[in-house]
Amino acid sequence: MNKMRNKSNSALVPALFLLALTGMFSSCSSSDGEEKAKSVSDAPKKDSVAAPTATFELAKGQLSADLFVPGELVAFQQVDLYAKVNSFVKKLYVDVGSEVREGELLATLEAPELQSQLASAESRVKSQEAIYIASKSNYDRIVETSKTPGTISQNDIDQADARQKSDLAQWDAAKAAYKEIAETLKYLEIRAPFGGVISIRNVNPGAIVGPSGKGSELPIFTLQQQDHLRLVISVPEALTGYLRDQQKVNFTVKSQPGRRFTATVKRLAGALDNRLRAERTEMDVFPKNKELLPGMVAEVDLAMPAKDSTFVVPVSAVVNSTERVFVIRVSDDHTAEWVDVQPGRTQGGKMEIYGSKLKEGDKIVTRASEELRNGSPVH
Template structure:
């Protein structure tokens, strides 16, 4: 009877032992799987799988966007040459004038007095000259009779005549000088343009322009403007005076303008470390105004054949710029310099040759000399 009573207990004990053995086996399998996964992760970290791209030679065209300024093709501040008063004002701000057009008439009474005095001196010296010339002519005529006039007297008379003639010429030169000053009382436009400032009124006293003094007028040629930009030193080697640029103006956001490079400075500005470029902009519609700011797109033509790679293949650390070349499944860092960029492509310069294989997505996590595996 006791034998049958203990049978359930034995069955339960056997079932518990079986469960314990199964749990232990399952635990061992899980540890093995975790260990294998960890080993695979470590192996992948030590030997990363990378996509490789070949180094190729090519030419890359690009452009840079830099700020520029529109300035008048010609601009001049007009001052009075002599001390005088404003007698007539014939133009005002906004007046369109032509070359040679009279702008203002000045008045200087003392110049008229100087002119009259110069004319009187000419007549005075001419009278003296005519008298000395008549004396010399008579002596020459008399000297034809031998022994009547000494040679010394004849030479003295000739010298007196020449001196009086010199005085006449000097008086005429003085008259021209005064006449020139008289001409300065009329100020005319030196070229076609627009009067953009006026700083005088009728009756104002004006004089020669000096430091800090305001001009009578400012005249600008606005039919043609200069678009001026300063190109940074890094890009000056790719510039061409045959390039055509596009630019936009904030005041006219829906319009695009074009201009051709006409003048290059050929030297760098010491402060900006940039080269000055000038483009001629024809402004017949008068939409553009001098001293407007422009956003200029300057093309950088392709140069000699260089190495062209994807931007992602170039890595930058705190110390260097480099690409990762793969040789026999080993990574090699190669120092390079960046060139032009266009879209996703970039020029590079370094110790490379066509056909070298580079890591397409480079980073400093792939250490120099580490093993890599090419992605299939």
Template sequence: MTPVFKSAAILLPVMVWAVILQGCGSSRAEDEKRGKETEAAAPALEAFTLQKGALSSSIRMPGELVAFQRVDLYAKVSSFVKKLYVDVGSEVKTGQLLVTMEAPEVNSQLSGAESRLKSQEAIYLSSKATYDRLLETSKTPGTISQNDLDIAFAKQKSDLAQLDAARAAYKEVGANKDYLEIRAPFNGVISRRNVSPGAYVGPAGKGSDLPIFTLQEQKKLRLVISVPEAYIGYLDNKSEVDFTTKALPDKTFKAKITRLSGVLDERLRAQSIEMDVENNDKQLLPGMVAEVSLPLSSEASAFVVPSSAVLNASRGVYVIKVVNNKAAWVPVKTGRQVDGKTEIFGDLSLNDTIITTANEEIRDSSDIKQVKVTTAQ
């Protein structure tokens, strides 16, 4: 083989390997460049600094309007209805006469008690006069023995006790006669009447089954609702509520929370709450069902985050915190959710960096290279 062919045979493999190595270097450089471009093109994860806040919301629940005061009026003594002065729908004032009754035996008892009282007064006056005379005479030595004086004094005291008993009996019978009149204990409206003139009424027997009248205060009502246990912590004793009724759906009424029962109903696990409702125009009636909008206020004591930051994973509820460019899944408990925000409770601190949109692709303890942090959320 000539020298020329030998040189060509040697140079050809060298050139081939040079071309191969050049191609490999070029491919590696292109891969690195493409990787950098891909990394630069990947959007940064959005995050925010954790802050405390307060959520304001409301819940709607049914309530009942009841009379502020309501009483069933019964007869205390056995008697017959003599006259009714009011009827259903009558407006009455405190102390107004509603019904009179008659019981002839009460008048007889009163006459007898009065006679006994007068008789006992006479007996007492006689024994008192006797004692006073003996006492005056005993001032002369040897005229009246001490024993006679003591007997007269004891007789006076006994007659005085009998007089007091007669007075008490007379008052008792007189009080029973007063019970033959029933007067209104407060301002209100007669909502029910169950008897007519001539009907027998009394504390026992068939006449005591139903009240003579039912009286209800109408110009002031109570709005009563039962609030579930989960919402009790958000209640304010002076909160103002709005409510509507089926009878007046286009009108909104207001009331203020005034009384909380302080205990949970054992069956419903709810607390009874009462609100006073002024009803001077009498548009509302006792017994109406109301739909109440109850505000739930809270102090700025809980961490509030966007609902998208809460991750509901198969093993629990988490938020993803960024610590030293690494993802840390922090277990939390959630509170209320209002307008895309959620209360969370867990091992967190102010100004922690939290991923705005949490998902399971961001693995626990994984590296986070790019994060765009906002100061507040």
């Protein structure tokens, strides 16, 4: 029994020793953690300082903006050629792509009934001429006879005079009718009203042609002047005030990639299109070697420099909210003041603004937002 007690006491001593060491280490660790936490919590906090707000002085300038709009190249002159009278196509002298000069014969037509009408009119002219000659001779004889007193009454003389004047009028009418038919025959020759290129041909020899809607729905030819073109664009209403006559314009076309062409503003409509609310603007173009053709679509770069100086600010300085458009001015007491403005054109990160409450030298916040409330302090 004594031996067994001694053994259990000897085994218990090391166990108690290990337990005491574990408690000591844990107490030390807890004490160190508390001291570190205490030292962190007792550290003095630094005061937070608001970042300064960037501003600039308001000044006037001139903003030159570029307007990129699509345009269309059209022939300076273009006409659809129809027959004046119902007729047959006798011969064609040109075809699509033919270059013609002013007055050149393009086609001849034939109308047999017109030849018959001309012959009939000629016969009537000769008949009326003979009638007039007879009545004129009769009047002359009566007048000569009346010189003998008592032979011819004055009434007979007046009637003879009226008859010969009536016959003269009938003769003049016959000559006018003949001239009208003769002039109509000239329309059987289709000639070019100006120099250009035949772009469309719709008929062949033997076809029946006539005036538009009366024998011919399509023209015989379409003639275009291609060495002189019009570049037509529509300028929006808000930008019409920046257009100038004789202004140079650059443009490009898809068929000539990498090339820039130049045109000159020549004609301003002076009114807005009711549908587009834009002003029609035309420029003259003189292409060479058919590098530009009627019907091409062009991308037009229209420079629009300002006529008068106005306030120019960075785009970031303008706040466009749902209720108002404004800039933030820093007043003398270093508070924010919202000032309503009207925005103008934008170019290269700059914007034109208009405001009656602004003046040169005002300090404007460079990067404005609604977070900087009206009346709040500005550092």
